[in-house]
Amino acid sequence: MNAYQSVIGVVLVGAVVVTVGLLVARTPTGLPGSPPAIAERVGKPVGGAKVVKTDEEWRAILTPEQYRVTRDRGTERACSGAFWNSKDDGVYHCVCCDQPLFDSQTKFDSGTGWPSFKEAVEADRVTLKSDRGWGMTRTEVMCSRCDAHLGHVFNDGPAPTGLRYCMNSVALKLEPRLPAAK
Helix, strand or coil: CCHHHHHHHHHHHHHHHHHHHHHHHHCCCCCCCCCCCCCCECCCCCCCCCCCCCHHHHHHHCCHHHHHHHCCCCCCCCCCCCCCCCCCCEEEEECCCCCEEEEHHHEECCCCCCCEECCCCCHHHEEEEEECHHHCCEEEEEECCCCCEEEEEECCCCCCCCCEEEECHHHEEEEECCCCCC
16 A cells, blocks of 8 residues: 555545544434433522532532532542442432432432432422533533532433433432431
């Protein structure tokens, strides 16, 4: 193969990669045959007031990993978080602002390595926003009170909601459920 043929081969391979990338990016969730993306919506915080802090204030109250995930929209490694396989009873709160978000009774084992929930405690506790990172379209889940990145929601969950809120453990803290008074 001469130099001209090598250049033509590289150009053709590049064109195929770009074409496939464009086709994947144009599908609803970025993957051919995938269900459509979940609609965006803005939640309403408990009490109506947003929590707004500077980066310096967030860094002062969060660990570096909590900051990376919640403020820089990061993701923890699968099976590395405290809650991915937890069976403890209680309500999961936002680690940044303490807003209640998910009840452990709606948690299920999705097999993904991240804590997964069928639904939020109340729909308005979370904001849903389109996320087109990593060459696909997903639906980002954020705390409606402080805009912390929590994870993503997918429409491949169990009945009755059909949703899978796939959250980062480091973005949550579990408040144990108090025993019922007798």
